[in-house]
Amino acid sequence: MNVAKTRACFWFGSHAEEAAEFYVTLMPDSRVERVNRHGPDDGFVVVEFTLGGTPYLILQGGPQFELSPALSISVITQDQAETDRLWASLTSSGGKPSMCGWLIDRFGLSWQIIPEIMPRLLADPNRTAAQHVSEAMLQMQKIEIAELEAAYRGD
Numbered sequence: 001m002n003v004a005k006t007r008a009c010f011w012f013g014s015h016a017e018e019a020a021e022f023y024v025t026l027m028p029d030s031r032v033e034r035v036n037r038h039g040p041d042d043g044f045v046v047v048e049f050t051l052g053g054t055p056y057l058i059l060q061g062g063p064q065f066e067l068s069p070a071l072s073i074s075v076i077t078q079d080q081a082e083t084d085r086l087w088a089s090l091t092s093s094g095g096k097p098s099m100c101g102w103l104i105d106r107f108g109l110s111w112q113i114i115p116e117i118m119p120r121l122l123a124d125p126n127r128t129a130a131q132h133v134s135e136a137m138l139q140m141q142k143i144e145i146a147e148l149e150a151a152y153r154g155d
Contacts (some may be wrong), residue, residue: 009057010067010109016060019107020047021053026089027075037089072102072110079115080145086113087142097141114143123151 012019017035024030033048033055043059052075077083090113091097094106101114121133130153136151137143 002054008071008073009059009073012058012060012067012107013063013064013065014044014060015107016047017046017056019105020049022107023051023056024049025095026086036098047086058131059081066102067108067110069098069104069110073112074112076114076116076119083113083115083143099141100114100137101115101140101143103141106129113143115143115148117145118143119155121148 017032020032020035024032030051030053031049033050034046036046036048038044038046043060043062045058047058047060048058049058051073052096058074075086077086087097087103090105090111091103092106093124096104098110101112101118102110103113104110118133120139123128124130124133132151132154133148136147140147
């Protein structure tokens, strides 16, 4: 059990268990830790899970609140293959791609799928090259590493 002092809690109107079960298939060191049902109809559910070593909570509390892109899970990927795999998984079955590595999965949760090279290129001391990377990124939905590198080189 991942006992952390802090963790993000996402309010879902429904499908908390289904979402958590899906999320833990996405990366290593992920698992559903506990499911707590409250009330006679089991409509109020708290799912504790670990995703990539980080603890999270999903509270299924009904339709009073909606998820917002103002809070997202940001995943730093190692390479294009991992970026492609996560992007495909999260946009499948009703997920929606957005811009600059952002997407909304089929449950309404926002994600940022960011190759580890992107923040490094954007922070590069060569501000002209970094600006070219930024301009290329702003044209993308899913981040393409080769295109970022080409922009950095000025190709």
